[in-house]
Amino acid sequence: MSVSAQAIRHEYLRHNKKFPHVWCPGCGNGIVMAALLRAVYRMELSKDEVVLASGIGCSGRMPTYLDFNTLHTTHGRALTYATGVKLANPALNVVAIMGDGDATAIGGNHFIHAARRNLNLTAIIINNSIYGMTGGQYSPTTPFGSTSTTSLYGHIEHAFSIAELAVTAGASFVARATVFHGELLDRLIEQAMEKRGFAVVEVISNCHVQYGRRNKLGNAVEMLQSFKENSVTVTRAAKLSAEELEGKTTVGVLTDREMPISTEEYQKVRQRASTTKGKV
Amino acid sequence: MMFNQESRRLLLQGNEAIAHGALAAGCRFFAGYPITPATEIAELMAAELPKVDGTFIQMEDEIASMAAIIGASLTGVKSMTATSGPGFSLMQENLGYACIAEVPCVVVNVMRGGPSTGLPTCPSQGDVQMARWGTHGDHPVIVLATSSVSDSFSITVKAFNLSEQYRVPVILLSDEVVAHTRECVQLPEQKTIRVVDRIRPSVPPDWYKPYEGDTRGVPHMAAFGDGYRHHVTGLVHDEYGFPTQRPSEVLQFQQRLTKKITRGFADIMITRGFMLEDAEVAVIAYGSVARSALKAVEDARKQGVKAGLLQLITLFPFPRSQVTPVLEQCRAVLVPEMNMGQISREVQRVNQNRCVVAKHNRIDGQFITPNEIHGHLIKL
Incomplete structure (x- = not known):
């Protein structure tokens, strides 16, 4: 990779959209966006064949800034719109970008069914453990005991583990990184987009403004430091006991398996339907 | 392929006719629950x-179904979903998205008794106002109603054509009686069917403004993958498709959404008149009730009552220009409906005390018979 970051920015950011973007200084969303752009660049995809769909929230604004076919949908529904796009035109390379509340609360049902259905789609979930845009309410990944504007006295519910949920729901490829692990994140997003089947990348990110501040986790740099300290790779995690893994984030590829892809299976359905004689 | 068959005479139920109509109109994507x-x-x-070469998918719910047809339509494929009351409730969120992002699609609601689970196997017309105002915010939408099996075919074709022409979701209301009645129908030859497709941009991609209305106020629509990369959002947007809160741009956008439908009134408002020329009393009806009404009017004529029928195919935008002359001409009109008066309210709004507007409502899950309407009509 000898190409400069500036060259990639020029190629993929929209020039006719007035910046600045809506994200706070230090937000992890920019790191994820840059990793996505580098993946598209390395894969040499034409901008015309990429569709980027999002839901609502801070992550939902990402498509606005990028020069692809972009689709900013309703809250939690990015994957359902993406499903329609992909089925109607399987030649398009479709990526859905979501937040933790977006993908696993209001869009939780769509998320597990998209994993089960196994279309050739990529889902990137930026998990910052909070609803940032609306001002810091608890999400399905807010840790037990932490503070948010809707759990002022300590959160009493338990958090989803998004990547593990995707594995159980049947996704072909599931990986996790944090915004600290820049190079790993680059690799994982590219692997996910190359993967034939439903591919999920969960990215642990920092919302130091709405989550970190209330829980005394420090600024953006300090939160990224803690991601570094609390992460273990998949290979190392395999050698650790459950107690040793307590409070740790496993990063790397959790699942990579080959399964029938529904767009390709539907092509077979078309052939079978066309050759079946009989009733209308 | 079925549409090249010589004989197109088929025994169909209303629901099947809607599916045939959709295929004839060029629908190639269906998502439903x-x-x-x-x-x-x-x-x-x-x-x-x-x-x-089309695609069917059964989604996890009606929210997802509505979203999937919008996604498919954005790739240039004509799309449809079909549901009934509870599912239609779930679709309202993304129906609003189709309105604001101006994505052509057809949503069929086969009305059953409500609210909630209500009367799943009984007819109703309880979703009429919901079809118009179900999703939040001021929004343009076209609502059509089918009354028979052959109508279900032709009005479905019309629904697709209007949707493509005006870049607006079209809601096709059927009811349980129309849906499950079987009739022998002669479907038209495919080559005789008028099929309208959305206008694609003719300018080079660099010049393309995805949300700039043409002379009709309707933007030309590129498909994802066509090389006209653009942004589609549920936020209020400028002509380039990007979010805006600038009052002048918001106003311009909202006014165009409304005006593109207003300008098309003559095209969109479809009604049928029966024996209205010399009518002194008239029935205004839609859906399966319009068929009972026609029989009732014929019976009244046999008794020497100068009765007529105005059947509404388009419910919204409300066909004021066809309803007003009837109100001016008649001494009384009767509006029979399987609800508490959702269209009679519109008739009264247009009436402005010109004549007597009588309601005939039935909400017990039963069909309104010709006898009922006849009995009420001759007393007017």
Whole structure:
């Protein structure tokens, strides 16, 4: 990779959209966006064949800034719109970008069914453990005991583990990184987009403004430091006991398996339907 | 392929006719979720779409179904979903998205008794106002109603054509009686059917403004993958498709959404008149009730009562220009409906005390018979 970051920015950011973007200084969303752009660049995809769909929230604004076919949908529904796009035109390379509340609360049902259905789609979930845009309410990944504007006295519910949920729901490829692990994140997003089947990348990110501040986790740099300290790779995690893994984030590829892809299976359905004689 | 068959005379139920109409109109994508009494539409689309290189998918719910047809339509493929009351409630969120992002699609609601689970196997017309105002915010939408099996075919074609022409979701209301009545119908030859497609941009991609209205106020629509990369959002947007809160741009956008429908009134408002020339009393009806009304009017004529019928095919935008002359001409009109008066309210609004507007409402899950309407009509 000898190409400069500036060259990639020029190629993929929209020039006719007035910046600045809506994200706070230090937000992890920019790191994820840059990793996505580098993946598209390395894969040499034409901008015309990429569709980027999002839901609502801070992550939902990402498509606005990028020069692809972009689709900013309703809250939690990015994957359902993406499903329609992909089925109607399987030649398009479709990526859905979501937040933790977006993908696993209001869009939780769509998320597990998209994993089960196994279309050739990529889902990137930026998990910052909070609803940032609306001002810091608890999400399905807010840790037990932490503070948010809707759990002022300590959160009493338990958090989803998004990547593990995707594995159980049947996704072909599931990986996790944090915004600290820049190079790993680059690799994982590219692997996910190359993967034939439903591919999920969960990215642990920092919302130091709405989550970190209330829980005394420090600024953006300090939160990224803690991601570094609390992460273990998949290979190392395999050698650790459950107690040793307590409070740790496993990063790397959790699942990579080959399964029938529904767009390709539907092509077979078309052939079978066309050759079946009989009733209308 | 079925549409090249010489004989197109078929015994169909209303739901099946809607599916045939959709295929004839060029629908090549259907997403849905099973629900009584609309399921047969999905079943027929699941059987037929793969034969014509189209796509059927059963989604996890109606929210997802509505979203999937919008996604498919954005790639240039004509799309439809079909449901009944409870599912239609779930679709309202993304129906609003189709309105603001101006994505052509057809949503069939086979009305059953409500609210909630209500009367799943009984007819109703309880969703009329919901079809117009179900999703939040001021929004343009076209609502059509079918009254018979042959109508279900031709009005479905019309629904697609209007949707493509005006870049607006079209809601096609059927009811349980129309849906499950079987009639022998002669379907028209495919080559005789007028099929309208959305206008694609003719300018080079660099010049393309995805949300700039043409002379009709309707923007030309590029498909994802065509090389006209653009942004589609549920936020209020400028002509380039990007979010805006600038009052002048917001106003311009909202006014164009409304005006593109207003300008098309003559095209969009469809009604049928029966024996109205010399009518002194008239029935204004839609859906399956319009067929009972026609029989009632014929019976009244036999008794020497100068009765007529105005059947509404388009419910919204409300066909004021066709309803007003009837109100001016008649001493009284009767509006029979399987609800508490959702269209009679519109008639009264247009009436402005010109004549007597009588209601005839039935909400016990039963069909309104010709006798009932006749009995009420001759007393007017």
